[in-house]
Amino acid sequence: MTDPACPICAGHRGEGDLVAPVVWRDELVWVKHLVNRPMPVTLGHLIVETDRHAPFVDSLTDEESAAVGRAVRDAARALRSELDIDAVHAMVINTRLEHFHEHVVVRHRGTPDDYSWHQVDEWSDAPTGGPSEVASLCKRLARHFR
Template identity: 50%
Template sequence: MVGPVVWSSELVVVSHQPVGMLGHLFVETRRHVATLDSLTVPEVEAVARAVRLVAMGLRAELAPEFVFSAVAGRQVAHFHQHVFVRHQGTPEALAWHEDWAEAPTGDVGALSTVLSRYF
C-alpha cells in the first residue's frame, strides 16, 4: 500500500498516492507478483473491477477532463495499476502521464473516504 487505503478485499488493495496530485490511486494485488501475466484469473477480475469503480468514483467526485489507467513501473517488482485523473485546465503541452504542478490538491484522506462509497 502506498497511501490511505480506499478499499480492500482478500485479493486487492486500493490506495491513494499520499502526496502530490489529488486523484492518483493505485490498485495492487495482495499477493506479491511482478507482472500482469503472473496474476491469477480471480486476481485479474478483482483488479479490473476495482479499476472500474475507482474510475467511476474519480469522475463523479473530481469531474476531471480524463481518467487514465496504466500498468507501468520498473522500480518495484510488485504488480500495481495506476488510476489517475487529468484535471480540467491541465495545459495541453503536458503529456497524458505528466503531473501538473498546479493541479488541485486537497485532503487525500477525505477523498479516500468518499471514494470508498463506490465499492
C-alpha cells in the same frame, strides 16, 4: 503470499515508504491514494495493487485479474463522480517494484494540452491536498466500491 523484501508488501503491513491511505480493499486487491511524494500531492492519483505478491501482470491468477479490472473500473467511476476531471487514465508500468500495481490517474479539468497523460501530476495548478484532504477524498471514493 508476501515477499519480505518487497516495498509494496511492506506497505500492506503498514511499514516503509509505500504506506498510503487505503480507499478500499478486499482479499485480492488494494486501492490506495498515492502519497509517496512531498505534500501536498495531486488529488486523484490511485494505485491498484494485488494483495498477493505477484510480480507482473502475467503472474496474476484469473481471479486477481478480474478483481484488478473491477477495482480499476470502480476507481475510474469514483474519481469521475468526486472530482472535476476531463479523463481517467490507467497504466501498468514494470519498474523496480516487482509487485503488480496499476496506476489510475486523473486529468483535472483545465490541464494544459502540453501535459500528456503521464505528466498530469506535474501541472502546478492541479488540485492538491495534504493528509486531511487525501483522507477526505479516500472516504468519498470508498462509497463507490462494491
